[in-house]
Amino acid sequence: MSLVNSSAGGVLEPILERYSRNPRHLMQILRETQERLDFIPQWAVDYLAEALALARTQVQAVIDFYAFFYGSSRGKYRILFSDNVTDRMQGNTALLARMLSKFGLAQGQVSGDGLVSIDTTSCTGMCDQGPALLVNNYPVTRLSSQRIDQICELVKSQTPLVEWPSEFFRVEDDIRLKDVLLSTEMAKGQALRRAIELGRQGMLTEMKVSNFRGRGGAGFTTGVKWEACSNAPGETRYVICNADEGEPGTFKDRVLLDSFSERVFEGMTIAGYVIGASKGLVYLRAEYRYMLEKLQATLEARRKANLLGKDILGQKDFDFDIEIHMGAGAYVCGEETALIESLEGKPGRPRIRPPFPVTHGYLGKPTVVNNVETLAKATLIAQNGGAWYRGLGTKLSTGTKLLSISGDCDRPGIYEYPFGVRISKILEDCGARNAMAVQVGGAAGTCLAQHEFGRKIAFEDVATSGALMVFGNNRDMFEVARNFMHFFKHESCGFCTPCRVGTTLMCNILDKIANGKGTAYEMNELTRLHQLLRTASHCGLGQTAGRPVYDTLQKFRPSYDRRLNQKDFEPAFDLDAALAPAREITERDDVDAHLGTHL
């Protein structure tokens, strides 16, 4: 059905019906609308606002907040190059330029015929098989010049995505090293049966005995979180699986969801059983849209096997089901309260904490928010017991950790290690021969230099949500930090002053340094801004945004210094650059039209 001959209701009514006209599902309604219409036109905004009894601005605010919702046409083919630093290292810049020139387009521009737009996006979680891009939210991996040329032809011939070669969309697991989680077999329902045998209290005790800590980054003890939630007053509770894996360089949840989803769903069900929830929600990042149908089929099979639904495994009054919600391109939604806002159909702005989600979470009810890996590992604790799990890893960081390894190494992919493993061992295993630096925990993590490679992956030493990017000795750590800073600027939600303005100011300063205009003065400015962001920002995004800059300033100062101007100060205002509009108007760009030659 084309847009011209379809009435508004013809397109939107079936979508609205599917989501019971519930404004809580606004994100899903908008996603499906866009999948049908390529963007969300104003008439759809008006129609949806009325149908859902929302203010127009509430619908518009959601469209404007999420990077993957478009209020105006972005073309029939919307191509977004993943622009993590690992994609850059794999040569995405040249490939992007190649595609732009094939279409004669500028970055972000929509072609005159409305066929295509080409832009960049934050890390798509394909760092082990990049450079990567998304076309209409489906990932194409292992880009090469040849593949770019093929894509250009397919777009020009308007070939539907379903007819593109399937190998373009192949996503490998790249599991390189297995420990207990990835190597233990689990028959469907096995862990859940065991949890039911143990009983709610028994399973909770096992979780607490295991001293298992959440794998999303903050490292809160999972058993304590579950207990706090089950003790919180209220009848209705929720389990949320945070699958908004947006931290640049992280892709372990992708592999867990793609190949171990039974464990993830079973972990959610166990959590639901322990805390007394009857509903679980998976918040799946938009970049993982390609998994949606497969995950829904897995859920359906689990329902048929009585592992979800009513009276699960014959347990009277144990009802639990799982819904999948797609994100729409916002890193900040990895923050649990922003994620909850997003699940409620709103822009993903982090809430004021306290109160915490365990008492006031989804729809104001007690809610457990756990990372994908956390929930998958809960099944392992159910299978083998807390005491067994506690024996793995270190005293303060029990068990194993999945690492997503990418960058300058021979064998990028997923590695499962017991906590306490040294960086040097990891580098040896992944074939990183000339590592100069590793960024642990993604853009918001820690940058380690060679002399720190003896340090260990553990909450008590180098904590990580699971990313490890390797930088060889030919890499420029200033550019790494600049890439991360631009990422944070793009992802800042704009709620609080320090993060909204500070990330932009830090980017401006780094760009000034990159342009050879920086002086020693700028170094102090960067540190001062980082200190403000770290202490005054509303949420973890702003608090960590300056870290990669701060770390590289401490550890890789020469990569900054060699760019610096030897003056004490150089104004950021560039008179010559300010004359650019004048040059454009007069259509002159010769030497005499520039100031630099005369000053």
Place this chain on the structure above:
Amino acid sequence: MNSENTFIIDGTPIPFEPDQTVLQAALKADVFIPHLCYYPGLRPNGNCKLCTVIINGRHASACTAFARPGIEVENNTPELNDKRRLLLQMLFVEGNHFCPGCEKSGNCQLQALAYELEMMTPHFNHFFPSRKLDTSHPDVFLDMNRCINCCLCVQASCEVDKKNIFAISGRGMAARIVVNTPSGKLGDSNFALSDKAASVCPVGAILPKRGSFSVPIGQRIYDDLPISSQTEFLATRKA
């Protein structure tokens, strides 16, 4: 005064009532904490971060942190005021704030705080954003050049006026206040000069038409006394 209902700000005991925030209790006790996005009677929002203090060693927003017995709050320290000055500079360069020609001058909380915290220069390069002036309403100008995204108008319109006229849209630097009408124009809404939302703006983004400069510069709220000496006014304004 016993320790059950007091806490400490910079060594001074401050009494508080149940459910009071640190900022509310401080203002009531005549202790000034710089702030922009807090207004008595509206739900604390916590976005401007000017009221950042250190509570028992940890940074927090005084407007959203609840007063608890015995907590120790650092407020008027050179380190915190330096951070606040930096935040003010951020707000100044982010928007288009030209005090000498602004009708809000003297009544402007942003300007008053800049004087209070001795902000001598904007320090950073101005962003000079291109923002809209909405003159469509018969009684009010909506000048987004001066908006600092404090969201007080959004809240007042929703919580007090029950009209839901304003909202915040966009992300990051693109975050901005929008008007809930199909045209996006204030003139197409049922906004009225008597709305609470018309009077809570701490800067000059929402300005009444006509009557400009009827109170001369020099006789305005913050011309007479610095903002730090007007805690009673700040605490008792009613939303």
